[in-house]
Amino acid sequence: MTDLSSPSPRLNQDGALAHVAYVLRSNPVTLLAFCMFAVLLVMALFGPYLVPHDPLVSNAAQALQPPSLVHWFGTDNLGRDVFSRVVVAARLDLAISVAAVALSFAIGSVLGSIAGYWGGWLDTVLNRVFDTIMAFPLFVLAMGIVAALGNTVENIVYATAVINIPFYARLVRAEVNIRRNAGFAQAAKLAGNSDLRVLAFHIFPNALPPMMVQVSLNLGWAILNAAGLSFIGLGVRPPTAEWGIMVAEGANFIVSGEWWLAIFPGLSLMFAVFTFNLLGDGLRDIVDPRQRS
Amino acid sequence: MSLLSIEDLKVTFATRRGDVEAVRGISLEVTKGEVLGIVGESGSGKSVTSYALMRLLESNGRISGGDLTYGGVDLRVVPESTMRDLRGREISMIFQNPRAALNPIRKVGHQIEDVLRRHARATRFTAKREAIRAMEAVKIRDAEARYHAYPFELSGGMCQRIVIAIALACDPKLLIADEPTTGLDITTQKAVMDLIADLIRERGMSAMVITHDLGLAAQYCDRIAVMKDGVIVEEGLPEKLFSDPSHPYTRKLVDATPRADASIRSLLPPEQRTPEPSLTEVTAPLLQVRNLVKTYQGKSGPVHAVKGISFDVGKGESVGLVGESGCGKSTTSSILVRLDDATSGEILFNGDDLAKTSARTFARDPRRASIQMVFQDATDSFNPRHTAGQSIAEPLKRLTGLTGDQLSLRVEELAELVGLPLPLLNRFPHQLSGGQKARVGIARAIGVNPDFLILDEPTAALDVSIQAIVLNLLVDLRQKLGISYLFVSHDLHVVRLLCDRVIVMKNGEIVEEGPADQVMSAPSHPYTRTLLSAAPHPPALTVSVPSAAE
Numbered sequence: 001m002t003d004l005s006s007p008s009p010r011l012n013q014d015g016a017l018a019h020v021a022y023v024l025r026s027n028p029v030t031l032l033a034f035c036m037f038a039v040l041l042v043m044a045l046f047g048p049y050l051v052p053h054d055p056l057v058s059n060a061a062q063a064l065q066p067p068s069l070v071h072w073f074g075t076d077n078l079g080r081d082v083f084s085r086v087v088v089a090a091r092l093d094l095a096i097s098v099a100a101v102a103l104s105f106a107i108g109s110v111l112g113s114i115a116g117y118w119g120g121w122l123d124t125v126l127n128r129v130f131d132t133i134m135a136f137p138l139f140v141l142a143m144g145i146v147a148a149l150g151n152t153v154e155n156i157v158y159a160t161a162v163i164n165i166p167f168y169a170r171l172v173r174a175e176v177n178i179r180r181n182a183g184f185a186q187a188a189k190l191a192g193n194s195d196l197r198v199l200a201f202h203i204f205p206n207a208l209p210p211m212m213v214q215v216s217l218n219l220g221w222a223i224l225n226a227a228g229l230s231f232i233g234l235g236v237r238p239p240t241a242e243w244g245i246m247v248a249e250g251a252n253f254i255v256s257g258e259w260w261l262a263i264f265p266g267l268s269l270m271f272a273v274f275t276f277n278l279l280g281d282g283l284r285d286i287v288d289p290r291q292r293s
Numbered sequence: 294m295s296l297l298s299i300e301d302l303k304v305t306f307a308t309r310r311g312d313v314e315a316v317r318g319i320s321l322e323v324t325k326g327e328v329l330g331i332v333g334e335s336g337s338g339k340s341v342t343s344y345a346l347m348r349l350l351e352s353n354g355r356i357s358g359g360d361l362t363y364g365g366v367d368l369r370v371v372p373e374s375t376m377r378d379l380r381g382r383e384i385s386m387i388f389q390n391p392r393a394a395l396n397p398i399r400k401v402g403h404q405i406e407d408v409l410r411r412h413a414r415a416t417r418f419t420a421k422r423e424a425i426r427a428m429e430a431v432k433i434r435d436a437e438a439r440y441h442a443y444p445f446e447l448s449g450g451m452c453q454r455i456v457i458a459i460a461l462a463c464d465p466k467l468l469i470a471d472e473p474t475t476g477l478d479i480t481t482q483k484a485v486m487d488l489i490a491d492l493i494r495e496r497g498m499s500a501m502v503i504t505h506d507l508g509l510a511a512q513y514c515d516r517i518a519v520m521k522d523g524v525i526v527e528e529g530l531p532e533k534l535f536s537d538p539s540h541p542y543t544r545k546l547v548d549a550t551p552r553a554d555a556s557i558r559s560l561l562p563p564e565q566r567t568p569e570p571s572l573t574e575v576t577a578p579l580l581q582v583r584n585l586v587k588t589y590q591g592k593s594g595p596v597h598a599v600k601g602i603s604f605d606v607g608k609g610e611s612v613g614l615v616g617e618s619g620c621g622k623s624t625t626s627s628i629l630v631r632l633d634d635a636t637s638g639e640i641l642f643n644g645d646d647l648a649k650t651s652a653r654t655f656a657r658d659p660r661r662a663s664i665q666m667v668f669q670d671a672t673d674s675f676n677p678r679h680t681a682g683q684s685i686a687e688p689l690k691r692l693t694g695l696t697g698d699q700l701s702l703r704v705e706e707l708a709e710l711v712g713l714p715l716p717l718l719n720r721f722p723h724q725l726s727g728g729q730k731a732r733v734g735i736a737r738a739i740g741v742n743p744d745f746l747i748l749d750e751p752t753a754a755l756d757v758s759i760q761a762i763v764l765n766l767l768v769d770l771r772q773k774l775g776i777s778y779l780f781v782s783h784d785l786h787v788v789r790l791l792c793d794r795v796i797v798m799k800n801g802e803i804v805e806e807g808p809a810d811q812v813m814s815a816p817s818h819p820y821t822r823t824l825l826s827a828a829p830h831p832p833a834l835t836v837s838v839p840s841a842a843e
Contacts, residue, residue, distance in 0.1 A: 026309075183674030186632055187737070191688035192661050195653065205678050289678050289721045 023285045030282030036275040043090035053081035055088045055241045064258050074260035076246075077253065082260060085241040086268050092242050093272065096153065097222035100160035101215055107161070108168025109204065109211075115169065116176030117199045123173070130166035138163040139228060146234045156235035160222050171214055175207035212283040220276035227269055243269045296364060296499050297323040297346075297467055303358035304338070304345045304523075315341045317523035318359065323467065328493060328500045330514030330531075332507050332546070334756035335727065338523040339503045340389075343469045347386060348376050363467070382412045385460035387489075389472040391452035395444040401455045402428070402440030405462055412463045427462040428455070432488060449618075450481035454488070461492060468493065468500040474509070478617040479783055483827040486513055505756060507550045508829035511535060519543050535831060549761035550831055551786035553813070557768050560761035560790070570772045579777050580606040580629070580745055585638035587624050587801075598624040600801040601638070606745065611771060611778040613788035613809065615824070616798035625798070626747045626781050630666045631655040642745070662692040665743040669750040671730035675722035681733045682708075682718035685740055692741045707736040711766060728759035732766070739770060747779045752787065764791055785824055789813050797821050 024031045042050075053071075059079035067074045073082035115123040133141070145159035179185060180203070188202040189195075227244030229235045236242040238249070243265040250261030304316040316338040323329050333339040344350050346361060348368065361368035363384065368376070380386075388394035396404060405424040409415040415423040421440070428436035431454045444452055453473065460468060470489060474482035490513050493500050504510050510517050511531035518528040519542065527540040538544045541562075549560050558566045587599040599621040606612050616622045627633040629640060631652050640647040642660065650658055665688070668674035675684050685704050689695045695703055708715055711732040722730060731751060738746055748767065752760040768791060771778060782788050788795055788809065795812045797805040797820065805818040816822045 183668045183670055184676040186627075187666075187668060187674050187684075188676070188687065189632060189656050190630065190661070190666055190738075192656055192691035193687075194656050202676050206676070290723050 020286055023282060027282060027285070029278055030285070033275055033278035033282055036271065037279055040090060040094065040272060040275060043087050044094045045091075047087040047090055051081070051084035051087050053084045055080060055084040056239055064253070064261075066258075067260055073264040074258075076249070076261050082246075082264055085246060086243070086264050089241040089243050089246065089265065090268070090272075092153075092236065092240065093223050093226060093244075093269075096157055096160070096226040097219050099157045100164065100222045100226070101218050103157065103161035104164035104168055104218075105211070105215060108165045109172050109207075111165070112169035112172030113176050113199055113204055116173035117180055117195070117203065119177075126169065127173075130169055133163065134166050139225065142225060142229060143232070143234060146229060151234060151237075153235055156226055156229055159229070160225050163225075164218055164222065167214060167218065168211070171210060172204070172207050175210060176203050179203045179206055209284045209288040212287050213280040216276045216280035216283055218276075220273035223269065223272050223276075295322040295324050297321075297501075298360075298362045299342070299346070300360035300362070301358060302342065302345065302356065302361065304341050304350065304354060305357040306351070306354045308353065314357070315354070315523055316345065319520070319523070319525050320359075321518060321525070321528075323499045323501060325466075325499055326497050327516065328490075328502060328514045330510035330517040331501060331503045331520055332505065332510045332517055333520035334505055334546075334758060336522070337520040339520045340471055342520075343386065343471055343501065343503055346469065347380060347384060348373075378412075381408045381460075381465065382463045383465055384467045384469065385463075385465040387453070387456055387460050387468065387470040387473045389475055391449060391456045392444060394456050395452055397444050400441050400443060401447070401452075402442075405455070405459050408459050408462050414463050423462070427458045430461065430492070431455075431458045433458070448481075449477050450485060453477065453481075453485050457485075457489065457492070461496075464496060466498060468498050469503070470500060471503045472505065473502070475505075480617060480823060480827045482509075489513075506829060507534075507546050507757070508552070508831035511831050512829050519546065545758055547831075549757040551757075551760075551784070551790060552831055553786065555786075555790065557765060557790045561765060570768050577608050578605045579608045579610075579643065580779075581639075581641040582629070583639040583641065585625065585628065585640070586636045587621070587628060587633075588636045597801055599628070599635075602798070602801075602803050604796055604803065604806060606777050606779060608744075609771070609775045609777055610794065611780060611792045613792035613795040614779055614781045614798060615783065615785055615788055615795060617783060617824075619800075620798045621801040622781050622798050623749065626666070626749055626779065629779065630664055630747050631658075631661075662688070662741040663744045664747070665738040665741065665745075666747040666749060667731075667734050667738045667751045669753055671727060671734055671754060672722060674734060675730065677722055680719050680721055681713070681725060681729075684722075684733060685718070685737045688737060688741050703740065707740050710739070710770070711736045727755050728763065731755060731759070731763050735763075735766065735770070739774065739776065742774070743776060745777045745779070747781065749781045750783070753782075760787070767791060784828070785813060786828060797824070 024034060057080065062071070062075050062079040063077055065071055065075040071081050071083065073086060076082055111126055115126040142159040142163050145162060146155045149155040149158065176199070185198050185203055188198045193202065226235070227242070227247070230242050230244030231248040233248070236245055238245060246265035247262050247269070250265065253261050299319060299321040301318045301320055302316055303314060303318050306313045306315055319342065321329065331339045331342065341350070341354070345356050346368065350356070356369055363379070395401065402421065402424045405427050406415065406420040409423050409427070410420055425436045425440055428439060433439055433451065433454055439447070444455070447455070473489065474485050477485060486509065489500070492498070502510060502514055511534070514531060516529065517531050517534055518525045519534070519540070520526070521542050527534065527538065527543045534543055535547055538547050545562050548562060551560065556569055558569050582605070583603050584601045585599055585603070586601050589596040589598055602625065604612070614622050614625065624633070628635045631647060631650070634652045635648050638648060642664070645660070647660070655661060679687070682704050685707055686700055689700055689703055704718065705715060708718055713729060713732045713736060717725065717729060725733065734751065752763050755763060764787065767778070770776065778791070780788055780791050785795070792809050795807065795809045796803055797812065797818065799820050805812060805816065805821045812821060813825065816825060
């Protein structure tokens, strides 16, 4: 515990926590988003230990049962418990999207910072590369990348990362560019920071608030993308539990009335995307020190 | 018969921390043909009063009490459609930042036409002619060509003339000018204020001039109201306010306004005046600038920002660099502080030529600590993510290698030196006032014990009473630490208070150089004389030693 009169001029940690609490209290939507995110996290981290049935064990006698007290979301054509599969799938889907977004965030930040800070021919070349990537229909590009690199989960991550890099790079480039000659960047140079340090420790962190909104929207989008790739049979393979595959498999049974196979994984996808979209504003408020007062 | 009467006006803003009363019951009258000045420092509620009058308050603000009557019309109750008719035709407003007040993507001529056609002063066919006439009325030369200009193609002074043209296009009876010359050069300020004063007189309008500059108000207004914290503390004739202010706050403002006859300590309230500082004799030169040239590659050929200037700054000396925007003073200071490279020329610092080390590598140069700078815009010059303490600590960490407790101790020592309360070290820049930010900026610059400090208009954005304190702080620090200053400013009165010698720059060249008193009292170059005469001339003080009188 450090109080305000403490002699240390360093950032008060209590202040940061209190700020998070303030943001959550002042905006109920953010609070809701964080609660939904917590549910997703619990599903991803502890899902396999919590579910009532083994998601991979088939039981032909119980095939295509509608939702009941034993099987909350019913069972699929092999008699596997849909609820267990939906919960367990959260880990894989979140892992793919978080890894992909982290990768594109890192690469996009570096490339965008370089382009925005030094400008010149580097900026021009990088921008044309991003334009080229964005010129493709992104989902088709991702399909092509996975098809070319091989049908594995890692390649889904790489493909999703590549198609997202331009969004981060452009955002960072613009944010860095407007601050390149800001007074505080010059002051940092006077304090003995080299260009690289000024960029990394003084200018780039100021680009974080808008980046957080992008990250959060992008997470939802990346989940959809991964599920989409699995839906058309790329990447994740059966019998692994994954929302995209489950929707794809369940789609065959909708016409015959077994709606629960497709609808529950579909709803979880919606839940995840909705969570991340709501989360953006709250995250921005938390990383932006100007929101404190 | 008063044109406008404000009766016990209260304006309240709903904020995160409950209601805040920005204007707390003020009463004012403006009679026909009168120019009323409202003077106050930031946060005094003077702008809010004018916005309330125009019913242009932000959505969280409301008029919570009192009466606003304009020519018999109660402005509080009339419907919005009536207000729209009144704005521009009866009451007009000139805004603080002319560039922000103009639409950047429309031709200025069309923007003047808008108001003419709104109030049926022109038809589609006559609008252009009328707009050009309005531009000629504000003395824009070559109005026909300027009609097609976009705001970014015009200078700040020219933009303000366009804003005035828009405001006056429909012959309003009352003009509200909200800090009409802030951010303009001193000669432009005089031109714009003279223009406004002439137009008011010609057309028999009334006006409300809102400003933080008591000297300016005294020169152009018939009557002045001094505002502080949402109330009017004193109202009267300009001469009366200067010669015999009855309220202590007015006294403080009058004292803090730099005048030709003021000394640095006389800017402070009497009870804070310490003995005038004694200045050390200058012996050896510290910095010698020789034939400094800076040429940019502009779109239409090379731009000669600095055209071969030479001057010296002695050890412990304070030199003022004065000029208007575009004269090359900022370029010069950024070259001297080694943030920018010169095209040619020498910067001898203790005999070493600094120009030989490029600006890019100078950050890691051992001499980095000896040349520091205090920036003009206190808000822009702090990393929004760093607390005040972190900002002060940054150069210490990088340049002196202090860490841990020693670093914290040094930061506290610096905060005490510049008079910054220690709890404020944990605050972020946006949580500090302008004066506090100025102190943090100074503490950051002097932390690494520089020999040479460039002060780039460090008080330009500050209220006069804060400016008085900061200027005195700078003088004290110079005496205590023996730092040489290069004080970059547009205000000759301020420069004279702080500097031994003055250099006047124009168009990249030095036009005059000499001891401060000599340049001020007997300027040899016509440009220096123009600058001096353009500065507002507040009435002289009749009581020079007020402490005995009170």
